[in-house]
Amino acid sequence: MPVDFTPESRVAELAERTAEFVRAVAVPEEERYAGNVGAVSEELRQRLQAAAKEAGVFAPHAAREYGGHGLDMRSRALVFEEAGWSLFGPLALNIAAPDEGNVHMLEAIASEKQKERYLRPLAHGAIRSCFAMTEPAPGAGADPAALTARATRVPGGWRIDGRKWFITGAEGAAFAIVMARTSGVPGDRGGATMFLVDADSPGMKIVRHIDTLDQGFFGGHAEIAFNNCVVADESVLGEVDEGYRYAQVRLGPARMTHCMRWLGIARRAQSIAVRRAAEREAFGSRLGELGMVQAMIADSEIDIAASRALTLHACWELDQGQTAAQSTAIAKTFTAEAVGRVVDRSLQICGALGISGDLLLGRYLREVRPFRIYDGPSETHRWAIAKRLVGREVRALGEQK
Known part of the structure; x- marks a missing residue:
């Protein structure tokens, strides 16, 4: 099968407008904050994203029904590269990690009800999210099968217990996508389930903010404790044990x-x-x-x-x-x-x-x-x-x- 990397005209035009927007709007703020995205206020995040919406370059990855441009991966490559010219560019376009990856996954996996509750406001930039999989040793990291956080069946839902760390964007996130073991033992290649957990859920707590070399992610990197954190059955993302x-x-x-x-x-x-x-x-x-x-x-x-x-x-x-x-x-x-x-x-x-x-x-x-x-x-x-x-x-x- 032939491979053609020539971008569609609409994609090339979007990339050009993205480049202009980033240089005119994102770069001055980047220079003002010396590239420290972690120091950006929620008010500035919203202002940058409002400017991106006005410029017509917001959410190139999200489906059109959620306010985006619906680009495939090859088309995203051209636009995302232009956004990446500034550390503040991805934040402005709502394509920074982890929200960008979560939008992609929710579009593919979430139920219609979950999409309305979590995906739509996330894609619009009204809320933020985080993805909680990495754990302190000997838990999941480079080897995800080492997952130790556990979700146990309780009446009407699940109880999550465990600890996660280096969770990007956790501070201020409205919800977390949490990976927890629902069967088997650490080391097993199966038995994990994803859960949508609201940040204000009892039993979910940010323990500390981890000081890291980088400061380019909004919300930083946090350590989160889950102690007797109970979520309903409808919080399961996808199917049980298919995480x-x-x-x-x-x-x-x-x-x-x-x-x-x-x-x-x-x-x-x-x-x-x-x-x-x-x-x-x-x-x-x-x-x-x-x-x-x-x-x-x-x-x-x-x-x-x-x-x-x-x-x-x-x-x-x-x-x-x-x-x-x-x-x-x-x-x-x-x-x-x-x-x-x-x-x-x-x-x-x-x-x-x-x-x-x-x-x-x-x-x-x-x-x-x-x-x-x-x-x-x-x-x-x-x-x-x-x-x-x-x-x-x-x-x-x-x-x-």
């Missing part, structure tokens, strides 16, 4: 949208570096005329182009209804590392100015570094990539006997 299968609906696309957004920052960093190389003179010539600087600029351009190609290919597979497990793992691993290289080189080219507060490169470097860890560490993805390849060969050899 791991449903998680795949979210995880593959979410990895790709992270790649899209961070590609925007990589392009921004490269632009800053190229401008500096063109205007700064040293050793009798412009920096951009020095071979070592030229090599760094070229390597960054290669990293950006390769990351975009891998991301688009994975998105194409997702749009075809494939699991795309291998392609999303490859794209996520390469892009997470490539973006880090691009930002690091850009900072190096800018020298002392690069590590100063006069530029945002230092902020970008702190923000992109964790991407090599969340949504699957690079090492976990490499293990999975190799395991699939070797497993395929082992099966082929078995068939030949």
